[in-house]
Amino acid sequence: MSLLTTLIPFDIFKGMKLTGRYFGRNFFSANRKKVKANLKHITVEYPEVPIHLAPRFRGRLQMLRDEQGEIKCICCLACERICPTQVITIEKDRKDGRKLPFPKRYTFEMERCIFCEFCVEACGYDSIILNHQFELAAYNREDFAHGTEGEFQNMFKTTPVGTFSVAGEDDANAPHY
C-alpha cells in the first residue's frame, strides 16, 4: 500500500480536485449575483456593486432624527467633551414645543476626525452613529466641515457621492467582507 501511495501521487490529485472545484464553481456561476448569500467569489466589483461592510465599521458621523422628525440630540455636549481631536462643536438653542434644547449649530470637522467612535459611545440618547460610508474624499477643504445644513456636508443624510459604500436593507443577512 505504501509503495502504491509512493508511486501514485494521490495528494497531488487531491489538491487538483480542490482547486478544480473552486474553478468550476466560479466558472459556471455568473459573476454578479444580486443575492449576496450565493456569492461564489470574494472580489468586490467596486463601482457597480454596493459593498456590505461589517456592522462595526466606523464610517462618517451621522446625526439621527426620531419618529416625529425631531433631532434626537439634546446638546448634552458629551460628544464634544470626549472627542480626542476636538472636531465637534455644538451651539445650544431652545425652541417652542420642545422641552429639551436642540443644536442650532453642530459642526463636525472631518479632516481631523480619527473615527474612534468615542462620541457615539458617550452619547446617552443614541442621537449619533458612525455610518458605513468610506468614500469620504473631497476636492475642497471646506467640504470636510460637516453641519446640519447643505447637500454634501449635511450630517442628517448620507453623502450623495458615497453611494457605493452605503449598506443596503438586506445588510443583516448579507455576508460581510
Next chain:
Amino acid sequence: MMTLTQTIVMALIQIIAILAFIFMLVPMLTFAERKVIGYVQVRLGATRIAGGRTGLTGAVNKFMWWMGHFPVISFFRGLPTFMADGIKLVTKEDIMPAKADKFVFWLAPIICMVPAFAVFAAVAFYPGVLGTLPAWVPIVGGLPVNGFMTDINVGLLYILGLASVGVYGIVLGAWASNSKYPLLGGLRSAAQVVSYEVPLTLSLLAPVILTGSLNFRQMSVDLATKMPPLAILPLFIGFFAYITCGFAETNRVPFDLAEAESELVSGFHTEYTGMKFGWFFLSEYTNMIVVSALATAFFLGGHYLLPFGLQSFVPASWGWIAQPHLIFFIGKIGFLLFVFLWVRATLPRYRYDQLMSVGWKYFIPLTLVNLFIAGAVRFMA
C-alpha cells in the same frame, strides 16, 4: 506533382497559418492564466480595462459588465487586456546591462525562440488533406492543403533535438547578463532540463515501440487506431510521466526553478526588458503548446476522439466519431494548456534537491519500466 515554387508557396501558407495560431494562442494563454488562477483563488481575475466610465473604454467596460451576467461568458470579461500585454512588451524600453556580453545577450532570446517555433514543422495538426485551395489563388490554386507541414520519417527525433536546443538560449542569456541571479537561474535550468530530458525521451519511446515508427503523423494515427487492448497501460503511465517531464522541460510551475521569483528575482531573464524578454516569454508559452501537442498526439489519441488508444475499439462504421478531426486535436491541446495553468494554481514549487531526486530516482525507473511494458505489449500483440 507540385513544382518547386508551388511547394515553397504552400509551405509559406502553412507557416503563416501556424504562426498566426501561435501568436493568437499565446496572448490568449496569458489572459487565461490570469483568469484561471483568479478563479481558483476565488477571485475574478481581469474583468475590466483601464479608463473612465465614459468614452470607448467606458463602453467596453459597460459591455464587459453585461457579459458578467452569464455563467461561462463571464470568464471572458477582461479579454482586451491581452492586447495591453502585447503593447506593453513592444513599447517598453530595451535596457542592456553595461557589462553584458552584447552579442550573446542579443542572441539568447533568438536561440530560445526559433527552436520553439521550428518544432511545429514536424507537428501534424491533421493527418490528411485539410482542404483544397480555390482555383483563383495565384500559383497554388486548386492544390490540396495538408494538415502537416513536413512528413519526415524522423519527425519525433527532429522535435526532441530542437526542443533541447532551447535550453542553450536560457543558459546563454543567463551568462551574458553578467549578473548573479540570472546565472544561478540559468545553471539551475541547465541541470534541470538535462536531467529531465532523459525521462522525457524514455516516456516518448513507449509510443515509438508501440508503433515502430518515428514519423509524427504515422505515430499519431497508429497510436489512436491500431493499438492492442493492453496498450492503454503503457500509454496511461507514459502520459503522466511525459506531462510531468514536460512541465520540467518548459520551466513551468511546480518546476520553475529557473525563474524562482522568491529566490532569484526572476531567474534567467532578470536583466531582460522589453521585447527581448517578450521573446523568452513567447518561447516559454510556445514550448507549452509544443508539449501539449506532443502529449495530445502520442497519448491522448491525437486527431481522434478517445485517448490512450481506446479509439482502436471504435469501429470505422461509426462515421463522424471514427474519423480524425482538427478540432479534436486543437481541443485537446487547449485542455492540456488549461492543465498547465491548473497545476500552476495548485502546486507549490519543488525544492531543488526534491526536483532532482524526483527526476532521477522516480521518473527514470518509472519510464524504464513503462518502456518494458510497452515492449511486452508490442511483443504479445
